[in-house]
Amino acid sequence: MKLSVEQAKAWIDRTNELFQQQKQYLTELDQAIGDGDHGLNMARGFQEAVDKISSNRYEDVGTLLKDVAMTLIAKVGGASGPLYGTAFLKMSQALAGRQEVNDQEWIAALEEALAGLKARGKAQVGEKTMIDVWEPVVMFLREKGRLIAGEAAQLAKQKMEETKTLEAKKGRAAYLGKRSIGHIDPGSASSHLLFVALAEVVEP
Amino acid sequence: MKKLINDPQRVVDDMLKGFVAAHSRRVRRIPGTNVIVRKDAPVKGKVGIVSGGGSGHEPAHAGYVGKGMLDAAVCGEVFTSPTPDQILTAIQAVDSGNGVLLIIKNYTGDVMNFEMAAELAEAEGIRVAKVIVNDDVAVEDSTFTTGRRGIAGTVFVHKIAGALAERGASLEEVEAAAKKAIQGVRSMGVALSPCIVPAAGTPGFALGENEMEVGIGIHGEPGIEKVTVQPAENVADGLLARIVEDMELNQGDQVAVMINGLGATPLMELYIVHKRVAEWLAERQIHIHETFVGEYMTSLEMAGCSISLLKLDDEMIDLLRSPADAAAFKTC
Numbered sequence: 001m002k003l004s005v006e007q008a009k010a011w012i013d014r015t016n017e018l019f020q021q022q023k024q025y026l027t028e029l030d031q032a033i034g035d036g037d038h039g040l041n042m043a044r045g046f047q048e049a050v051d052k053i054s055s056n057r058y059e060d061v062g063t064l065l066k067d068v069a070m071t072l073i074a075k076v077g078g079a080s081g082p083l084y085g086t087a088f089l090k091m092s093q094a095l096a097g098r099q100e101v102n103d104q105e106w107i108a109a110l111e112e113a114l115a116g117l118k119a120r121g122k123a124q125v126g127e128k129t130m131i132d133v134w135e136p137v138v139m140f141l142r143e144k145g146r147l148i149a150g151e152a153a154q155l156a157k158q159k160m161e162e163t164k165t166l167e168a169k170k171g172r173a174a175y176l177g178k179r180s181i182g183h184i185d186p187g188s189a190s191s192h193l194l195f196v197a198l199a200e201v202v203e204p
Numbered sequence: 205m206k207k208l209i210n211d212p213q214r215v216v217d218d219m220l221k222g223f224v225a226a227h228s229r230r231v232r233r234i235p236g237t238n239v240i241v242r243k244d245a246p247v248k249g250k251v252g253i254v255s256g257g258g259s260g261h262e263p264a265h266a267g268y269v270g271k272g273m274l275d276a277a278v279c280g281e282v283f284t285s286p287t288p289d290q291i292l293t294a295i296q297a298v299d300s301g302n303g304v305l306l307i308i309k310n311y312t313g314d315v316m317n318f319e320m321a322a323e324l325a326e327a328e329g330i331r332v333a334k335v336i337v338n339d340d341v342a343v344e345d346s347t348f349t350t351g352r353r354g355i356a357g358t359v360f361v362h363k364i365a366g367a368l369a370e371r372g373a374s375l376e377e378v379e380a381a382a383k384k385a386i387q388g389v390r391s392m393g394v395a396l397s398p399c400i401v402p403a404a405g406t407p408g409f410a411l412g413e414n415e416m417e418v419g420i421g422i423h424g425e426p427g428i429e430k431v432t433v434q435p436a437e438n439v440a441d442g443l444l445a446r447i448v449e450d451m452e453l454n455q456g457d458q459v460a461v462m463i464n465g466l467g468a469t470p471l472m473e474l475y476i477v478h479k480r481v482a483e484w485l486a487e488r489q490i491h492i493h494e495t496f497v498g499e500y501m502t503s504l505e506m507a508g509c510s511i512s513l514l515k516l517d518d519e520m521i522d523l524l525r526s527p528a529d530a531a532a533f534k535t536c
Binding site for chain 1: 285346348
């Protein structure tokens with residue numbers, strides 16, 4: 001299966017729709033263990049990204065994702081801006097010049113994004129961050145060797161819910177220590193939505 | 205909230221417009237950004253020096269843009285890191301081909317955003333080095349930080365690195381000098397009253413009428429403990445004890461001292477604090493080479509102060525003394 005520029009665009013559009021719908025929910029998660037602006041920031045940033053890409057024509061997936069990255073970097077703010085910005089920037093570099101992306105290339109781009117996220121946030125699995133969703137999902141896809149996005153989204157949901165049991169070691173929530181247990185990590189929740197949107201676009 | 209502002213959402217923009225109007229001889233603002241650069245940037249043959257962070261700490265950092273100090277300051281929203289695109293703009297504006305040093309205060313958001321900007325700049329072929337200031341000895345991890353926080357001692361790092369860059373030193377040399385300054389500087393503060401972020405409208409923390417917070421952060425993050433307000437002498441003794449516990453300071457050593465007001469503390473009180481600091485160091489035969497008393501890194505209208513000590517060697521004495529001409533820092 002090949003993913004076209006149009007599908008990549010649809011992925012960003014759909015992600016944005018989900019963030020607009022779930023803005024309040026993400027903000028509530030963040031109010032519990034962070035500074036309470038995650039939903040607003042993601043909704044604002046992705047709306048800007050959609051505005052940016054809908055006004056341009058793209059020949060390749062890399063250029064499209066680079067515009068998404070640069071918009072998120074400038075418009076999301078906080079820690080989420082550089083984190084999601086890094087993820088999309090790494091994907092854009094991995095997919096530079098590609099008009100169509102096959103499963104292997106797409107999975108490799110997600111691996112690059114994961115590596116970028118870990119370097120930027122200096123976080124590992126188990127620290128109650130978005131990495132707790134990204135790493136198992138990317139590892140799962142690599143193992144399967146196919147972009148089975150629906151199953152990946154299911155796994156993302158499960159891993160997001162499991163962050164509830166973790167004590168935060170990175171990010172603002174780490175300051176709460178054990179009091180962070182019992183809450184879903186907001187970054188893992190927004191990451192889950194990214195994979196849900198991907199599944200809806202790849203496996204409609 | 206009682207503040208001399210027009211609109212809580214516009215404080216940074218309004219402030220920068222006023223700042224540039226006041227100091228147009230030295231600085232300009234890059235249109236469409238919150239980046240303040242030296243008027244003559246990029247300075248040919250010179251390593252560029254960029255710092256920045258959330259606003260609300262004035263005169264940091266825009267007040268340190270000028271000859272012998274910073275080439276650019278990137279101003280975020282109040283107590284919020286600037287974004288990588290703005291930092292990248294600053295790097296591009298000051299690079300003359302000799303590379304750019306980023307001086308970052310150790311806050312998770314600042315480090316992440318500056319590192320990202322550094323990577324974007326490097327991808328464009330600009331050489332970038334970065335140093336992270338973590339002079340606050342009060343706490344290891346706090347609300348905004350993993351590791352120690354960067355506070356007023358950062359101004360010494362601006363001065364040391366800025367002076368060496370002005371002399372035409374290489375990026376590696378300027379980075380090494382900045383690192384040496386970071387190694388040698390320690391700070392700690394105390395708050396007597398909280399501050400109000402304009403967009404929030406209410407104080408970020410509470411202190412009782414007779415309470416003070418020892419080890420306060422410059423965003424009002426908690427320090428070590430809340431205690432009953434004490435005479436200035438005891439406060440100075442307490443802060444100094446913690447500071448020197450963490451630095452090797454011996455009889456005969458030379459230091460620079462900074463008594464920094466956090467925003468609402470009169471100069472009178474800062475001098476009263478310094479009186480004890482000077483006595484305390486003299487008792488230990490530690491020589492004060494240079495003293496700075498005033499507002500260098502504030503926390504909006506917070507009352508209180510921080511004390512910074514920078515251990516000096518001959519090279520640093522020379523750099524500290526060399527000329528600087530920024531709005532908030534002048535030596536000649």
